[in-house]
């Protein structure tokens with residue numbers, strides 16, 4: 454099986470995450486009626502999955518180190534499938550909440566394990582594209598969920614909306630049963646022969662894998678010497694942790710999911726009063742998200758991570774300012790379409806930069822000894838920040854008005870731009886081991902992590 458096929462199969466993990474992100478807002482309207490939910494309980498139904506996802510990401514990192522990436526991803530998909538079925542069949546609010554919690558645990562685990570798995574099987578020069586298959590699957594999951602939500606809207610078949618999520622979960626399980634464990638995990642756990650066999654499967658019979666095997670061994674040795682207790686608090690881990698957690702929080706507090714969750718409401722408020730215009734515009738947003746992610750996949754190993762991230766952030770910031778201005782000027786059908794255009798531009802710039810590049814970078818910047826746990830930490834931060842934004846958005850709109858909220862997200866986006874400019878290293882084309890060497894070398898020079906400027910200067 455070719456590495457691209459293997460990556461495409463594993464990337465289904467992203468589909469679970471995207472589908473659930475998109476489907477819940479459509480389903481909520483019907484859940485409200487079916488279970489007589491107050492606004493508070495509606496919030497709980499949404500947030501319990503986000504909180505569960507943070508928990509899933511916390512558990513998955515440890516399990517992935519101990520038992521391997523592959524079995525942990527399999528177990529995660531299993532939990533998700535059970536959660537989707539429990540939610541779909543729920544006869545009481547408690548059962549619905551239990552199902553949503555399981556779904557959350559599953560998507561939280563999958564959201565970190567998928568990029569981790571992809572990064573560890575990919576050859577360095579294609580790693581950006583292959584890891585970003587994950588984000589492509591997330592965006593496809595969101596788009597499919599919009600379409601399914603639309604299809605079932607008239608009948609109100611919320612059980613189908615929630616239950617259909619089990620389908621990609623089952624396909625992922627079937628696929629993972631035949632995929633190999635990652636060579637890096639195998640080599641790090643004393644299974645040199647199996648690591649070699651896995652590399653052979655991934656690179657093809659004719660490829661020369663000896664150089665890669667040698668490199669893996671040398672790196673594992675240096676890892677053991679430098680990070681003897683695999684501590685996240687070690688100096689070599691500190692700077693990647695700051696970058697990973699910082700980007701995680703910025704990916705959410707710059708507002709992407711307010712658009713993903715509330716796009717139809719935003720469109721209606723801006724003057725696209727008919728429901729069908731609002732739905733059409735929302736589907737358009739889903740398509741822009743997918744298409745621009747494809748563009749990112751094409752560019753990320755050519756232009757590099759920094760170029761996409763910085764351009765994407767600048768574009769997001771400007772689009773948010775336009776959006777806020779649109780709201781400031783009032784509503785009307787021309788302004789409604791202006792709003793739609795600036796929202797589409799905002800999503801497009803997210804999809805070309807911060808969307809895929811965040812998940813890619815956190816799969817690349819941590820030394821192997823702490824990779825799974827470092828990714829866990831960043832992923833937990835991402836889901837918690839997602840939760841905070843979901844819980845505060847509507848209150849913030851009441852407090853600051855729509856223009857105020859989107860100016861706030863714009864300001865946070867410019868903050869993210871400064872952060873990324875100062876701290877994010879370029880990892881294009883480097884082997885994961887070379888990325889690791891980059892941090893280790895810097896950290897060991899003076900026994901403490903170097904400042905960002907120094908670090909980049911030395912790249």
Ligand code: BGC
Nearest residue numbers: 474591592710713742808809
């Ligand atoms: C983010 C999600 C978001 C999605 C939108 C992902 O990278 O982590 O929170 O819903 O992109 O495409």
